[in-house]
Amino acid sequence: MGDVPSAPYHHGELRPALIAAALDALDRDGELPSWRALARACSVSHTAPYRHFQSYEDLQAALAAECFRRLAKKIDAARARPTAPFDKLRAGSAAYIAFGRAHPAWYRLMFEHVNATDETRAAGAAAYATLVDAIAACGVREPLPIAASVWAAQHGVVDLLRLKVRAPGLHGDEDALIERVLDSTVSQARVAIGKRR
Numbered sequence: 001m002g003d004v005p006s007a008p009y010h011h012g013e014l015r016p017a018l019i020a021a022a023l024d025a026l027d028r029d030g031e032l033p034s035w036r037a038l039a040r041a042c043s044v045s046h047t048a049p050y051r052h053f054q055s056y057e058d059l060q061a062a063l064a065a066e067c068f069r070r071l072a073k074k075i076d077a078a079r080a081r082p083t084a085p086f087d088k089l090r091a092g093s094a095a096y097i098a099f100g101r102a103h104p105a106w107y108r109l110m111f112e113h114v115n116a117t118d119e120t121r122a123a124g125a126a127a128y129a130t131l132v133d134a135i136a137a138c139g140v141r142e143p144l145p146i147a148a149s150v151w152a153a154q155h156g157v158v159d160l161l162r163l164k165v166r167a168p169g170l171h172g173d174e175d176a177l178i179e180r181v182l183d184s185t186v187s188q189a190r191v192a193i194g195k196r197r
Contacts, residue, residue: 015052017042019066022059023106030105032060061120064113067106068123071099075130086186089134093154093185096131097178100158107158138189146192150185157181 021041025033035056039046053059078095079088100107114124131151135143161174
């Protein structure tokens with residue numbers, strides 16, 4: 001596994017430092033660092049991470065939860081810019097897809113471990129709630145069925161692009177595929193409230 005560069009941490013903040021270093025390595029190398037490389041990145045002994053994570057699986061779950069939290073923040077930031085509810089929905093959906101495309105290794109880890117712990121389940125649910133809230137804000141009285149359909153499309157397009165699966169008829173035009181998914185997101189919310197435009 002790849003080494004990560006040395007980075008100091010403040011006393012009492014080793015756990016978040018380990019998480020940050022592991023996520024940096026995962027984002028850069030596509031795989032998690034070894035325990036020794038992770039300890040080296042935080043300038044601590046190779047046994048120090050075990051004081052914060054009982055196992056490698058425990059570390060992976062903590063990383064997945066942090067990724068879901070970062071995703072929710074990205075979506076919230078994107079939704080804060082537009083003023084119209086449908087524009088907010090589209091912006092949040094675009095941010096979701098952009099996050100998955102920018103961090104494919106994170107994205108894979110998130111959904112491999114979303115049900116690993118109470119923390120990952122809660123963080124995943126909070127990220128999903130940003131979509132439910134955005135659909136409800138458009139005036140949809142029962143947002144959950146629409147959210148499930150919209151999320152399936154968003155998740156699907158991220159996975160298709162991550163795995164480099166080409167959609168028939170689009171000739172590899174990834175942006176066109178994303179625009180269609182975003183158009184469909186807004187369209188489903190409009191149809192649900194009987195508003196066609």
